[in-house]
Amino acid sequence: MQENEQAQIIKPEDLPRPILEHRSRNYRRRKCPLCNKGCYRDSKGRRLLHDLGDTRDGRPRDIEIIYSKHRCEKDKIYFNANMTDLAPPGSCYTHKVISVALRLIFEDGLPLRTASWHLWRDHLVYIPFATVQNWVEGAGKKKHKNS
Numbered sequence: 619m620q621e622n623e624q625a626q627i628i629k630p631e632d633l634p635r636p637i638l639e640h641r642s643r644n645y646r647r648r649k650c651p652l653c654n655k656g657c658y659r660d661s662k663g664r665r666l667l668h669d670l671g672d673t674r675d676g677r678p679r680d681i682e683i684i685y686s687k688h689r690c691e692k693d694k695i696y697f698n699a700n701m702t703d704l705a706p707p708g709s710c711y712t713h714k715v716i717s718v719a720l721r722l723i724f725e726d727g728l729p730l731r732t733a734s735w736h737l738w739r740d741h742l743v744y745i746p747f748a749t750v751q752n753w754v755e756g757a758g759k760k761k762h763k764n765s
């Protein structure tokens with residue numbers, strides 16, 4: 619019960635200003651995921667990811683990725699430069715954050731809210747409860763498939 623109360627006082631606006639790390643996934647040409655043909659850059663995009671914070675200086679860490687968007691004329695599709703080394707598609711959090719969260723829940727057996735609280739306190743990353751729940755459900759499905 620005490621952990622729940624602690625979790626409820628999390629206020630993302632109370633976190634110090636994040637350290638912003640810059641990464642580039644900006645390429646002139648990339649291969650189309652459907653036909654494998656090299657396709658030129660059509661435009662650029664920007665994506666912000668929350669990473670594990672820096673406990674030494676007590677600041678959260680964000681990663682800003684500038685990436686290229688490409689157009690395949692043959693397949694009539696747009697696709698982005700690959701960023702799956704840093705984070706799953708559509709996620710606002712890095713693989714590192716997700717794996718720490720899942721470890722706290724599956725290996726340490728912490729309830730979701732407590733895991734959220736640990737990530738906030740020890741890694742300075744705020745994750746909405748529903749997001750953690752999605753990761754757990756996703757990981758559960760994957761486990762089920764592999765067994």
Ligand SMILES: [Zn+2]
Binds near residue numbers: 655691693
């Ligand atoms: Zn194509």
